[in-house]
Amino acid sequence: MNGMQIDAGLGALIAAFEHNKEHVIRDVYATYRDSFLKFSRGICTDETVCIDSFQDAVIALYENLVDNKIKDEGTSVKTYLFAIGKYKILTELKKRKRLKDISETLPPPIEVQSTDDIDKMKDLLHAAFDQLGPQCQSLLTKFYYHRYSIEAIMHDMDYKNENTVKANKSRCMSKLRAIFNP
Amino acid sequence: MNEKDIELIDKAIRDELLASDKVLFENRMKDAAFNAEWKNRQVIQSVIEEKSRAHLKSDLIDMENKVVRPGASPRSLWLWLSLLAFLIIAALTFYYFTHSNSETDTNTQQPARDSDKKPVEVANPLYAAYYQPYPNDYDPITKSADDKKSLSAYQLYEQGQYDEAISAFIPKIKDDDARWYFAHAVLANNDDQMAKDIFLSFSKKSNSPYRQHAQWYLALVHIKNNNAKLAEPLLTQLVESNHRIYVSKARELLDEIN
Numbered sequence: 404m405n406g407m408q409i410d411a412g413l414g415a416l417i418a419a420f421e422h423n424k425e426h427v428i429r430d431v432y433a434t435y436r437d438s439f440l441k442f443s444r445g446i447c448t449d450e451t452v453c454i455d456s457f458q459d460a461v462i463a464l465y466e467n468l469v470d471n472k473i474k475d476e477g478t479s480v481k482t483y484l485f486a487i488g489k490y491k492i493l494t495e496l497k498k499r500k501r502l503k504d505i506s507e508t509l510p511p512p513i514e515v516q517s518t519d520d521i522d523k524m525k526d527l528l529h530a531a532f533d534q535l536g537p538q539c540q541s542l543l544t545k546f547y548y549h550r551y552s553i554e555a556i557m558h559d560m561d562y563k564n565e566n567t568v569k570a571n572k573s574r575c576m577s578k579l580r581a582i583f584n585p
Numbered sequence: 586m587n588e589k590d591i592e593l594i595d596k597a598i599r600d601e602l603l604a605s606d607k608v609l610f611e612n613r614m615k616d617a618a619f620n621a622e623w624k625n626r627q628v629i630q631s632v633i634e635e636k637s638r639a640h641l642k643s644d645l646i647d648m649e650n651k652v653v654r655p656g657a658s659p660r661s662l663w664l665w666l667s668l669l670a671f672l673i674i675a676a677l678t679f680y681y682f683t684h685s686n687s688e689t690d691t692n693t694q695q696p697a698r699d700s701d702k703k704p705v706e707v708a709n710p711l712y713a714a715y716y717q718p719y720p721n722d723y724d725p726i727t728k729s730a731d732d733k734k735s736l737s738a739y740q741l742y743e744q745g746q747y748d749e750a751i752s753a754f755i756p757k758i759k760d761d762d763a764r765w766y767f768a769h770a771v772l773a774n775n776d777d778q779m780a781k782d783i784f785l786s787f788s789k790k791s792n793s794p795y796r797q798h799a800q801w802y803l804a805l806v807h808i809k810n811n812n813a814k815l816a817e818p819l820l821t822q823l824v825e826s827n828h829r830i831y832v833s834k835a836r837e838l839l840d841e842i843n
Contacts, residue, residue, distance in 0.1 A: 432645055458645040462638060470600065521628060528632040534829045537794035538723045538762065547630055548637035550599055561757065562724060563737060570727075573591070579629070582829070 460488035531583035539575035
């Protein structure tokens with residue numbers, strides 16, 4: 404997929420996305436990065452905020468595509484992406500301003516250790532996921548985040564058949580549980 | 586938890602429940618074990634999402650740092666990078682085949698040796714004690730009849746048919762998993778330099794899941810080549826990383842070296 408196709412609109416992006424999810428995000432980033440920075444100069448002077456917000460906007464666009472939340476209603480990719488990017492910049496600037504106001508009026512915050520059970524479980528799961536083998540990490544990520552179908556994973560990861568993918572997915576989940584809760 | 590329940594939960598997590606599935610799902614939610622599993626899976630799902638989002642962000646930061654430069658056209662840079670990748674693959678392929686041919690030529694001049702076997706090297710005893718082939722987790726050989734028809738590159742590797750595995754990996758070498766196992770196949774064939782180059786590149790990729798595995802095998806190849814000094818910093822990093830598989834082995838090996 405090239406910039407011309409991306410420029411054609413959300414429909415073309417959705418179609419390209421069906422075939423090559425992970426490359427689309429890089430193409431979108433490379434295609435719109437410079438023009439977004441020009442566009443955002445009016446609202447933010449700190450380039451690192453602009454770039455960071457643009458990266459978050461591209462990720463948000465990706466996740467909306469994965470979740471089928473984007474409909475092709477004649478909108479261009481640029482309009483859609485820049486609207487998310489602008490929102491991200493404004494949110495970040497508001498957050499910074501709020502923090503600045505707070506830091507000027509209050510003593511520095513005391514770090515509070517979260518005692519929430521789900522947070523603890525998530526911390527342990529993060530560590531357990533890091534300890535999984537690369538293939539398992541890749542398979543689970545493709546299925547649960549990138550939302551590949553079992554058939555797409557079979558082709559993408561060069562598995563023999565769909566049953567092998569299912570068996571490996573189940574094995575990877577068992578491994579994750581075993582590391583998390585030995 | 587049976588397979589159908591897991592499939593139902595997966596569909597719910599991926600927001601793919603049909604109307605009939607929704608009725609079934611609501612019914613199954615009355616079961617305490619199913620309900621607990623659903624809650625569990627939601628937490629796992631959110632952790633995988635956070636990890637993947639962070640991974641994606643780090644990819645974009647890498648792109649920002651390495652590829653997208655002010656004033657440069659990103660598309661022409663991609664073109665150059667693709668060309669560079671192609672040249673590296675072509676060079677690796679050429680190097681491997683010319684190298685393995687020269688080994689075969691040497692073997693044919695020694696009639697006492699089985700011509701199908703690679704020359705036997707006297708391994709460094711420390712290397713011999715610690716080296717274990719990297720397991721084929723990717724596409725393991727199973728007992729099903731279907732799997733016996735033809736073996737994948739990974740399965741050839743698992744069976745120790747390294748020459749065949751290498752040939753099967755080469756067309757896929759742009760893929761990280763294939764390149765990783767290719768490196769192990771060439772290492773098993775005593776092509777240490779090529780294995781070392783590939784392990785080194787993996788060990789430098791901060792967001793690669795192979796990073797720490799690569800540090801371990803790179804350290805082992807240094808030891809095999811009697812360069813224990815080069816292995817030390819890699820082993821120290823592994824000890825500090827507290828990696829489940831390598832921390833104790835790396836500590837032991839460091840003790841042995843010192």
